[in-house]
Amino acid sequence: MLKDFSSAFADFLNSDGSMKLPITFYHAFEAGPIHTNIDPDGIIVTVTVHTIDTEEPCLLTMLFPMPLGAAKAKLRQGRLPVLPSSAVTVRRRIDEVIGDSGERYSRFSVDVK
Numbered sequence: 296m297l298k299d300f301s302s303a304f305a306d307f308l309n310s311d312g313s314m315k316l317p318i319t320f321y322h323a324f325e326a327g328p329i330h331t332n333i334d335p336d337g338i339i340v341t342v343t344v345h346t347i348d349t350e351e352p353c354l355l356t357m358l359f360p361m362p363l364g365a366a367k368a369k370l371r372q373g374r375l376p377v378l379p380s381s382a383v384t385v386r387r388r389i390d391e392v393i394g395d396s397g398e399r400y401s402r403f404s405v406d407v408k
Contacts, residue, residue, distance in 0.1 A: 301388055301401035303346045303353035312388035319384040320344055320355075327352070329379065331370060337361040338369060339402065340377050358389055358402040382408040 301308060307315050327343040337360040343352045359376040361369075369376070377383060384406045391401045 296398075297343065298346075298351070298353040299400045300344070300353050300355040300385070300403065301391070303351075304385075308388060314385060314387060317384045317386060319382055321382045322380055329375065329377065331375060333363065333366045333370060334358065335363060338366045338376055340375070342377075354400065355383075355385070356400050356402050357383070357405045377405075377407050384408075 304318065307318060309315055330341040332339045332341075337358055340357045340359065342355050342357075344355045345352050357377065359366075386404045386406060389402045389404055391399055393399055
């Protein structure tokens with residue numbers, strides 16, 4: 296199982312969830328799939344990114360807050376909030392949640408360009 300971004304980049308996270316310095320991934324998702332899901336808080340997007348010190352990838356889960364109806368409409372229309380060619384800057388850890396299968400992961404707010 297792949298590490299969560301919050302574990303792989305723990306040295307870059309402050310105790311309040313903010314990043315000590317923003318980390319930007321350029322075209323980081325071209326090698327792997329983009330997984331999307333509707334969440335009560337908006338759209339969840341999970342991608343595989345590489346860590347800084349190893350070649351081992353980790354999972355970055357991004358939350359794009361919006362009403363549930365808007366999230367359903369965007370996904371139905373195929374208007375993803377992030378594309379394989381996007382530049383994504385991780386800003387802060389929002390929270391940690393437990394998934395349906397019992398795995399723990401953190402959700403992050405990001406800026407997409």
